[in-house]
Amino acid sequence: MENLILQLKNQIIEALNLEDMTAADIDDNEALFGDGIGLDSIDALELIVLLEREYGIKLANPAEGKEIFKSVASIADYISRNRKK
Amino acid sequence: MGERIFVTGCGIISALGVGADATLRALLSCESGIGPLRHLATTHDEFPVGEVELSNSEMAGMLSVSYPEEGLRTVLLGIIAAREAVGHAGLTDVDIQNAAFINGTTVGGMDKTERHFKSVFDSETHSPDCVELKYNDCGYAGDLIADNIGRFTMVTTTSTACSSAANAIIMGANMIKAGLVDIVVAGGAEALTRFHLNGFNSLMILDRESCRPFDRDRAGINLGEGAAYIVIESERSARARGVDILAELSGYANTCDAFHQTASSENGEGPYLAMRKAMDMGRLTPADIDYINAHGTGTPNNDATELAAMHRIWDYALPEFSSTKSFTGHTTSASGAIESVVCLLAMREGFMPCNLGLRNPLHPEAKPVDTSIGHDGAAVEIRHVVNNSFGFGGNDSTLIFSRYSPAN
Amino acid sequence: MTTIAEISITPAGAILKGRLISTADITGLYREFAGDYPKFFKMDSLCKLGFVAAEILLKDISAEEKENAAIILFNRNASLFTDRNYQATIRDNNYFPSPALFVYTLANIVTGEIAIRHKIYGETSFYVVDSPDTPLMEEIAAGAFLTSSPSFILTGWLDYDDDHHYEAKLKLVRK
Numbered sequence: 022m023e024n025l026i027l028q029l030k031n032q033i034i035e036a037l038n039l040e041d042m043t044a045a046d047i048d049d050n051e052a053l054f055g056d057g058i059g060l061d062s063i064d065a066l067e068l069i070v071l072l073e074r075e076y077g078i079k080l081a082n083p084a085e086g087k088e089i090f091k092s093v094a095s096i097a098d099y100i101s102r103n104r105k106k
Numbered sequence: 107m108g109e110r111i112f113v114t115g116c117g118i119i120s121a122l123g124v125g126a127d128a129t130l131r132a133l134l135s136c137e138s139g140i141g142p143l144r145h146l147a148t149t150h151d152e153f154p155v156g157e158v159e160l161s162n163s164e165m166a167g168m169l170s171v172s173y174p175e176e177g178l179r180t181v182l183l184g185i186i187a188a189r190e191a192v193g194h195a196g197l198t199d200v201d202i203q204n205a206a207f208i209n210g211t212t213v214g215g216m217d218k219t220e221r222h223f224k225s226v227f228d229s230e231t232h233s234p235d236c237v238e239l240k241y242n243d244c245g246y247a248g249d250l251i252a253d254n255i256g257r258f259t260m261v262t263t264t265s266t267a268c269s270s271a272a273n274a275i276i277m278g279a280n281m282i283k284a285g286l287v288d289i290v291v292a293g294g295a296e297a298l299t300r301f302h303l304n305g306f307n308s309l310m311i312l313d314r315e316s317c318r319p320f321d322r323d324r325a326g327i328n329l330g331e332g333a334a335y336i337v338i339e340s341e342r343s344a345r346a347r348g349v350d351i352l353a354e355l356s357g358y359a360n361t362c363d364a365f366h367q368t369a370s371s372e373n374g375e376g377p378y379l380a381m382r383k384a385m386d387m388g389r390l391t392p393a394d395i396d397y398i399n400a401h402g403t404g405t406p407n408n409d410a411t412e413l414a415a416m417h418r419i420w421d422y423a424l425p426e427f428s429s430t431k432s433f434t435g436h437t438t439s440a441s442g443a444i445e446s447v448v449c450l451l452a453m454r455e456g457f458m459p460c461n462l463g464l465r466n467p468l469h470p471e472a473k474p475v476d477t478s479i480g481h482d483g484a485a486v487e488i489r490h491v492v493n494n495s496f497g498f499g500g501n502d503s504t505l506i507f508s509r510y511s512p513a514n
Numbered sequence: 515m516t517t518i519a520e521i522s523i524t525p526a527g528a529i530l531k532g533r534l535i536s537t538a539d540i541t542g543l544y545r546e547f548a549g550d551y552p553k554f555f556k557m558d559s560l561c562k563l564g565f566v567a568a569e570i571l572l573k574d575i576s577a578e579e580k581e582n583a584a585i586i587l588f589n590r591n592a593s594l595f596t597d598r599n600y601q602a603t604i605r606d607n608n609y610f611p612s613p614a615l616f617v618y619t620l621a622n623i624v625t626g627e628i629a630i631r632h633k634i635y636g637e638t639s640f641y642v643v644d645s646p647d648t649p650l651m652e653e654i655a656a657g658a659f660l661t662s663s664p665s666f667i668l669t670g671w672l673d674y675d676d677d678h679h680y681e682a683k684l685k686l687v688r689k
Contacts, residue, residue: 037556037614038555038556038614039552039555040552040555041552041555042552059552061366061369062366062368062369063309063367063368063556063613063614063617064556064614066308066309066310066613066614067612067613067614069310070308070610070611070612070613073610074610082310083310108660108661212620223601224605227605242594243592243642244592244642245642245643245644262641262643262650263641263642263643264639264640264641265592265620265621265622265640265641265642266620266622266625266638266639266640267620267622267623273639277639277654277657279661280654280657280658280660280661281653281657283657283660283661284653284656284657284660286653286657300604301597301600301601301604301619304604304611304616305600305611305613305616305619307611308611308612308613308616309613309616309617310613358661359637359662360637360638360639360662361635361636361637361638362585362625362626362629362634362635362636362637362638363626363629363635364626364629364630364632364633364634364635365630366630367617367618367623367626367627367630368617375635376635379635383662387661497620497622498617498620498622498623498626499620499622499623499624499625499626499627499638500626500629500630500638501622501625501626501638501639
């Protein structure tokens with residue numbers, strides 16, 4: 022799980038162009054949207070693409086992402102339960 | 107506010123058919139043009155679209171054009187609509203030589219690029235298809251459409267996403283008011299492409315069913331294609347030519363929502379300012395507006411924002427409103443012009459087009475026109491209509507068309 | 515129209531009111547003149563270029579004045595540089611179109627990005643023309659003063675061909 026979380030943080034930083042940020046700057050349970058890291062709706066769509074490309078998980082409805090994308094920990098949890106690759 | 111701007115001609119092609127008459131028939135009979143894909147070669151056939159029924163070769167045959175126009179769907183659509191508009195306004199070759207042509211498009215020749223890109227990209231050496239990529243330029247599409255019509259004194263292209271055609275009309279009106287030209291043919295043309303179908307799909311805002319603007323359970327856009335132009339001119343020019351005046355472009359405004367690249371704000375600041383400023387220009391009060399042809403794309407975000415802006419102006423006593431994207435699909439850069447022509451037809455014929463697909467309105471007091479008002483011979487008087495067009499980039503534009511009266 | 519300030523940015527550096535102020539690249543200019551807007555890194559190159567140019571030009575303009583300003587930009591290549599990058603994401607059979615790139619396949623997004631940063635609610639428009647033909651660009655700006663009376667206009671040429679060929683030549687004008 023720890024490996025997955027670190028890998029995920031690096032993938033998120035790269036996919037979302039979070040320049041000036043390293044994996045160490047992102048707390049596992051910090052809110053990704055809103056006041057925390059401050060991601061927006063386009064970032065959410067990029068995360069959906071990331072899940073599909075890297076882990077073979079398809080989300081058909083962007084609304085499903087709301088719960089899953091709360092924090093890096095919640096994404097990692099979802100991936101470990103649903104990954105196809 | 108300075109010079110009055112009159113509309114003296116219009117032309118249109120969309121999923122509802124070729125020309126103003128076919129469009130009017132479909133609107134009056136509440137027949138949507140949205141259906142399964144036929145012409146665009148894509149694997150995404152799960153999305154219904156508002157596709158123009160004619161193939162490229164059918165349109166090229168109708169127009170007697172060959173290379174390169176026959177391979178450029180945006181251009182073919184544009185020529186059909188522009189010819190109708192110019193004919194309707196009775197513009198002579200000499201009139202056209204003194205007129206400007208302003209085209210709104212974002213797709214331009216991208217459909218052609220898509221067909222040739224792979225061979226150019228894959229070939230190790232110089233591919234003869236390279237030359238086809240020059241038509242990708244949005245401005246090229248406008249030039250080809252204009253050249254087919256006549257020798258305009260000036261041709262240019264506006265590209266502000268889904269408000270492009272509305273902004274082409276605004277730019278034309280500004281040029282007339284500035285005394286640069288007396289007559290402008292302005293509007294937009296846009297063909298469906300894989301590029302933007304995939305793009306809108308990546309934003310997850312395409313509905314797999316027919317779109318339902320302003321419905322509680324709306325689930326996104328059906329993309330569409332088409333073209334439309336209106337002929338606008340100064341009062342002096344319209345009088346000198348002795349032509350029928352269809353309407354007055356009494357107000358317009360372009361504002362910025364300044365909120366997000368693609369999402370629209372919760373309080374509808376941009377749309378609110380656009381409608382307000384357009385009414386101010388026309389010296390109109392909210393009570394003067396009889397009908398709003400909404401941007402109404404059918405996405406949860408747009409329709410909520412647009413309604414929020416409307417409530418700020420009219421509170422809960424909204425004028426009649428509808429989104430005719432439920433008929434044509436969202437024709438993106440052409441939509442401002444296509445919906446302007448819809449507004450002109452509605453004013454002339456005294457009816458308000460319905461908002462198809464509605465099951466549950468967002469609010470009991472925010473119910474769009476559900477069955478067309480004013481057809482079956484019971485015409486209603488429409489004095490002033492608001493036509494909204496909003497684009498990515500927070501680029502929000504409103505046009506107001508008013509019933510023509512000689513005295514102002 | 516009176517010009518209040520003028521900036522030119524090319525790969526050679528940035529020139530403000532005729533004076534070379536930096537030889538940094540676009541990201542370098544961001545770090546030098548802004549630095550507090552992480553969203554900068556999510557933008558495409560055309561937006562980054564417009565963003566830093568606006569950042570420098572609008573530095574001393576008050577919020578009240580900015581609110582009613584207009585942004586009118588021109589270029590030749592529209593969003594072609596980003597179009598190519600987006601096309602690359604849908605080229606293969608097993609493709610993943612990037613929503614973040616698609617958003618920037620519209621030239622006018624840059625006017626929105628500047629408006630978001632500076633809370634500008636006036637007219638925003640973007641014209642694609644063959645060359646920086648000054649009379650046409652001036653006429654269009656003058657036309658905007660005629661009808662919507664903005665406090666000032668941020669206007670000019672903003673073109674991004676590739677990482678070695680780009681040019682921002684923007685200015686602030688008043689009626």
